[in-house]
Amino acid sequence: MIITTTSTIEGQPVHDYLGLVGGEVIVGANVIKDVLASVSDFFGGRSGSYERAIQDARAHAMREMQDSALKLGADAIVAVTFDYEVLGKSGSMLMVCVCGTAVKLG
Template identity: 35%
Template sequence: MILTTTNSIEGFKITDYKGIVTGVAINEKKLAMSFSMSKYYKTVQEGIDATKETAFKTLTENAKKVGANAIVGIKVEIELMASNYAMVSVTGTAVSVA
């Protein structure tokens, strides 16, 4: 599966547009506050990284379900919710390329 934030893939031709696909994930662990800001930032970063990977996995699975072999125009949104949970939403256009 080819993933890109651009609207085209150099060396490939988009042969079919399958539709918009998404992947959303919420960090399962609450981001605990800490007296050490560096420890807090490290915890936030690790939580976001893990959540982002889960969101991309879901995005890829959803694209495969519609018969795509690539996703173009990917946008990533990261939100730290008021309850100290991280949410990552990934959206793109599932396509077939040759």
């Protein structure tokens, strides 16, 4: 399945718009990741544990979106957007949302 942030796919005309599809994932930051992140921040490095958590959450949200599109009989998802929000009293949770339009290509 083609998944793109653009509203069109070159050489692939959209035959039918099937509707909006999306995926949402909320992940909590645990104490070990927090400690490792603070060590990385202190020494000026990147926080690999947080980066992996965000990548995993984004991949899971994309799978949910793709599964929804497949149920509608879509060939592609266009105009995909991503949103990341910090939630919780102490900002200890991250929400990843992905949304796009499921289409049938002609």
